[in-house]
Amino acid sequence: MSKSERTKQTIVAAALELFREHGYEATTMRMVAKHAGVSVGNAYYYFKSKDVLLQAFYREVHDAEVAAAEPALASAHSFRERLRAVLHSKLEVIEPYHRFSALMFRSAADPKSPLNPFHPDGRDVRRGGEALFARVVDEARPRVARDLAAELPGLLWTYSMSLVLFWIHDDSPERERSRAFVDRTTxxxxxxxxxxxxxxxxxxxxxxxxxxxxxxxx
Amino acid sequence: MSKSERTKQTIVAAALELFREHGYEATTMRMVAKHAGVSVGNAYYYFKSKDVLLQAFYREVHDAEVAAAEPALASAHSFRERLRAVLHSKLEVIEPYHRFSALMFRSAADPKSPLNPFHPDGRDVRRGGEALFARVVDEARPRVARDLAAELPGLLWTYSMSLVLFWIHDDSPERERSRAFVDRTTxxxxxxxxxxxxxxxxxxxxxxxxxxxxxxxx
DNA sequence: ACACCGTTTTGAACACGTTCAATTCCTTCT
DNA sequence: AGAAGGAATTGAACGTGTTCAAAACGGTGT
Known part of the structure; x- marks a missing residue:
């Protein structure tokens, strides 16, 4: 691992740790730099903006979502159960970030952000999300009609972004409204x-x- | 009109003018203050933040949408035609702002903003939007079932926010994709x-x- | 006329994200 | 070993939204 690669990792690790602890807004680039033991300018040498660092956070959350969905995907067979399970485990994964959610997940629809269903740039972020729903669809029994199965992952991803949007404003205890949203809409x-x-x-x-x-x- | 009321109006007028000309981001609070002939601090005395001024802009746009929808609402009778006409006129009204759209309409889904379908605070902004769709529904012939007519305005408003979201990222010539979106989804x-x-x-x-x-x- | 007091107004100051010219580091070639 | 030159690193500086202590204003009672 090259020196520059290591510096980059240090910075992103520092950022993620601070994001997790203080949220996105409360974490300043000066804090990130200090925590990583580099200068502010250096952080910007590797990451064009604070938003780019946030994207690293999204990737991490997404990986956690995929991992959390794994057991459910292995055991649930019907489309309905698979979808339901994936979404519930998603809600569990993001729960710790709810207090920061307004800012950490604003991207669900912010035009500037790659997490947005209509955004052209953030294709990779999006692809990752769709891949998860492709697994929901493809291995479901009974099978989903082939032509429908081709479009469904993209649609489900957009739908899951609406769920996030709903969840962000959900202040019900234990987030029960969001869970009801999942159950009823799935x-x-x-x-x-x-x-x-x-x-x-x-x-x-x-x-x-x-x-x-x-x-x-x- | 009291003195303070006049100052307030001056500031909001300056802000709207600059927003229209330069967009939201490119307009700084210092510019607004200078243009209104007051100090920065004074602008903040009347408007807690730059976002609050943006809300005034939304109100203005909304009023323009209502006005633009008027003739269509007077002549179209079927629900389909009324809805279609209202949305097309909405697209026309907001077209001049498309180049700034990413930031001026980010609120369509930004959790912090009152324009968001799930946001609790921005009820008045939302009510205004629903009122327009209530007119689409209530005077439509043949009639829409009563129980459905009660919920439809809220749903249509949410739907129109998705249209805005779609439109923001629509770079097709003459915004034809957005217009197709309207035609086909309506x-x-x-x-x-x-x-x-x-x-x-x-x-x-x-x-x-x-x-x-x-x-x-x- | 003056003092009082709440409202309005000011502009300097703060912390932030971001940029950039300058410096240091490291590798490669001679 | 030393020079050259690109990559990495620095921190001061910029412009931003926002805050705040202080000043100016304006009306009311004496």
């Missing part, structure tokens, strides 16, 4: 998917999928 | 509303509306 979605997967629905399904494809950039 | 929504308004659908409709009510704060 029910709805699963029903819709089941109905749509019926061969008789193929023409209507095709029309809906065309719509989605036309409106999704790339 | 079609979908109108069809759904028509189907749902059928008396036979009442039980299912009730279930869906209960879901919405349960998940909407207040």
């Amino acid at each position: 029910d709805l979605i699963a029903t819709a998917v089941r109905v749509a997967s019926n061969p008789l629905m193929r023409p209507l399904r095709k029309k809906a999928l065309d719509l989605v494809r036309d409106l999704t950039p790339n | 079609d979908l929504i109108a069809t759904a509303v028509r189907v749902a308004s059928n008396p036979l659908m009442r039980p299912l409709r009730k279930k869906a509306l209960d879901l919405v009510r349960d998940l909407t704060p207040n």
Whole structure:
């Protein structure tokens, strides 16, 4: 590992630690630099902005989400149960950050941020999210109709971003409203998917999928 | 009009003018103060933050949207046409701000901002938006089922915020993708509303509306 | 006229994210 | 070993949103 690589790691590690402890806003670049034992300028040499550091945080959270979803994905077979389980474990993973959420997850829709469903740049961040939902869909039994299965991960990711948006403003005890949101909307979605997967629905399904494809950039 | 009221108006007028010309970010509080002929501190005496001034901008845009929707609402009768017309005129009104949009309309989903569908504080801003859609629904012929008509304005407002989110990232010429978004999704929504308004659908409709009510704060 | 007191106004000061010219470090070539 | 030159590092400086102690203003009672 080269020297510069090590410096970079030190900085990102310092940033993530401070983000976790104090949240995004309360963590200043001066704090990050000091904690990493480098100068402010050096931090900027490796990371163009504070936002870029936040993206590293997202990646970490995403990895934790994938890991947390693993057991559920191994045991749940129906689409409904798989989706439900993945979302509930996502909620558990992000729970510790709820007090900072307003700022740490603002990106769910902030145009400047790569986490946004419509944003062109943040494709990799997005791909990661979609990959998780692809696993939900692809290994579900009974199977989801093939054409639908192709578009579903992207749609589910966008849907999960709405969940985050909902969750951010959820001050109910134990976040029960968010959990209810998951339970009830996954029910709805699963029903819709089941109905749509019926061969008789193929023409209507095709029309809906065309719509989605036309409106999704790339 | 009291002296303080006049100062306040001067400041907000200066801010809006500069926002329109340079966008939100490029307009500094020092510029606003200078343009209004007051000190920076005085601007802060009347407006707790720059964001508060942005809210005044939203109000202005909203008023323009309402005004622009007027003729369409007077002549279109079907729900589908009324909704379509309102959204298209909305797009026209906000078009001049597209180059600043990333920052001026970030609030569409920013948790800190009152424009957010899930935000508790910004109720008045939100009410204004819902009121417009209430007009779309209430005077539509054929009528929308009563129970559905009660929840629809709120849902449509949320939907219009997604439109804004889509529009922000839409770089297609003449914003044609956004206009396609409107045409095709309003079609979908109108069809759904028509189907749902059928008396036979009442039980299912009730279930869906209960879901919405349960998940909407207040 | 004066003193009083709450409201309004000021601009210097603060902390922040970010930039940049200058410096130090390290590698490579002679 | 020494020179050269690119990569890494520094910290002061900039412009920003925001705060605050102090000053100016304006009305009211004496």
